[in-house]
Amino acid sequence: MKIIRKRSDCPVSSALDIIGDKWSLLVIRDIMLSGKNTYNGFLGSEEKIATNILADRLAMLEYAGILRKERHPQSKAKILYRISKKGIDLLPVLLELILWSDKYLPISAQARQFAREIRKDKEGIIKLISGSLKNKKKRR
């Protein structure tokens, strides 16, 4: 895995040091917006990430505390990739990117519909998705 070097104390720069590449946010999108959580799931996404790059990004995101590996409940051949609070808190960034793309780029019809929902109730969507991703602790 490549070592992250911090270019400055600027918050924009520091964030980009971690997630400022063409793939990291797509993995985060897969987990948060498409419910994917396995290696092959990520590999299967439309954008066709190369397998070595995926392995690298997963290691990076785990190192950065954005993802963590867990044992898969259905099979021990599988690994379940879970997003942390630090990762969930990138959701507003994703949503703003979606709103911008909706305004200026050609995107799919269902993406446009989602953008409309974000505009209607951004906070509601954030809470809904955050809640669905949280590690549900057993109540006692």
Added chain:
Amino acid sequence: MKIIRKRSDCPVSSALDIIGDKWSLLVIRDIMLSGKNTYNGFLGSEEKIATNILADRLAMLEYAGILRKERHPQSKAKILYRISKKGIDLLPVLLELILWSDKYLPISAQARQFAREIRKDKEGIIKLISGSLKNKKKRR
């Protein structure tokens, strides 16, 4: 200039096809948050972008309709880089990145202060900055 290939119809992916690299958003930050607007201004930023990369990114961002070149009012040796509406509309993305960095990364004290202001009144800040960047047409 490298040609942008669209990887999918996903809005996150499409946005990253344009601004998903380590430098583009820093140039946009320089213009919107630091009031820089010349080639040497951008070159002077803390992160020390290489001059050929800067030239490439400026061409890209202009091609993407995010920036445009204008003649500098003080000198014709200088070129004034201006941000378009399409670029200004990336401000919410920048602000969310700042909020995330403030929450999870070590950043400068003044950046923390700015993050606090964003939390207090995000819309107000967006309007303030947007307004300050708009091309002021002469009233008649």
Added chain:
DNA sequence: AAATTAACTTGTATTTTGCAAGCTAAATGA
């Protein structure tokens, strides 16, 4: 027991980045 699936790793070609130097037109200073 053989074939398939899941999660990677390895090798290599191609592309992108980083760094240093050079270039041209405009502005400035002596």
Added chain:
DNA sequence: TCATTTAGCTTGCAAAATACAAGTTAATTT
């Protein structure tokens, strides 16, 4: 006015990152 400096790049090359194809290992399915 003439030399120097400034502004905005371009070029060449080495180093790093990415893409693509193939191979590996353990677990699971047939």
